[in-house]
Amino acid sequence: MSGSNSSARDAFAAEPVSLTVHNVAAPDLGERRTRAGRRKMLLVLAICAAPVVASYFTYFVLRPQGRTNYGTLIEPTRALPALSLQAPDGRRVDAASLKGQWLLVVVGPGDCDTACDKRLFMQRQLREMLGKDRERVDKLWLVTGGAPKPALRAAAEAAPGMIVLQADRAELARWLVPEPGHALEDHLYVVDPMGEWMMRMPADPEPARVKRDLERLLRASAGWDRPGR
Numbered sequence: 001m002s003g004s005n006s007s008a009r010d011a012f013a014a015e016p017v018s019l020t021v022h023n024v025a026a027p028d029l030g031e032r033r034t035r036a037g038r039r040k041m042l043l044v045l046a047i048c049a050a051p052v053v054a055s056y057f058t059y060f061v062l063r064p065q066g067r068t069n070y071g072t073l074i075e076p077t078r079a080l081p082a083l084s085l086q087a088p089d090g091r092r093v094d095a096a097s098l099k100g101q102w103l104l105v106v107v108g109p110g111d112c113d114t115a116c117d118k119r120l121f122m123q124r125q126l127r128e129m130l131g132k133d134r135e136r137v138d139k140l141w142l143v144t145g146g147a148p149k150p151a152l153r154a155a156a157e158a159a160p161g162m163i164v165l166q167a168d169r170a171e172l173a174r175w176l177v178p179e180p181g182h183a184l185e186d187h188l189y190v191v192d193p194m195g196e197w198m199m200r201m202p203a204d205p206e207p208a209r210v211k212r213d214l215e216r217l218l219r220a221s222a223g224w225d226r227p228g229r
Contacts, residue, residue, distance in 0.1 A: 070209040071199040080195030081175050086166040088153055100229030102137045103191040107184050110146035122207055124159055129211050133218045135227035144169040193225050
């Protein structure tokens with residue numbers, strides 16, 4: 001018996017032992033993390049944008065039958081570009097700093113003729129007519145063609161909620177578009193707190209009807225927009 005056991009052990013020892021290793025692809029953790037990060041970022045953006053989308057959906061889509069807006073809705077809206085802006089004191093201003101408030105925009109030359117002055121006056125009156133919601137709206141005068149007259153600039157800057165900035169007209173024309181047959185300077189433009197141009201008022205507008213449009217916009221955005229940047 002011992003001899004047979006020894007022979008078996010010798011035979012077993014003589015046979016080479018081989019192990020087969022199968023190549024298993026290691027998971028690409030970096031790629032997984034990148035995909036997961038993108039999904040999280042898209043989810044955060046969707047959550048942040050949801051109130052804005054909902055309020056615009058309410059205003060644009062779920063309007064009661066028979067109710068029409070006075071201003072022209074810009075569809076799709078047009079994002080605020082990186083405009084070359086300059087404060088009256090010569091300081092450069094980042095266009096993105098204008099975001100965070102509703103903007104009622106007037107475009108006009110520095111020498112501001114009668115029509116320009118009328119639009120600036122209407123702009124001031126409209127903001128005051130909004131009552132407690134006026135703090136959610138800033139008046140923006142984008143000055144083209146030279147600096148405004150000192151007296152006019154001082155009066156504009158003294159008005160509550162007024163921003164006076166010099167801008168390049170050609171740059172503005174690539175963002176704001178007038179009605180056919182009209183000039184860039186002929187309209188009041190409405191820009192939302194996210195910097196999206198979303199409405200253009202008719203040339204020589206009726207203030208009461210402009211006010212109604214503004215009130216509806218402010219009411220529709222009350223759930224996500226607050227005064228101040």
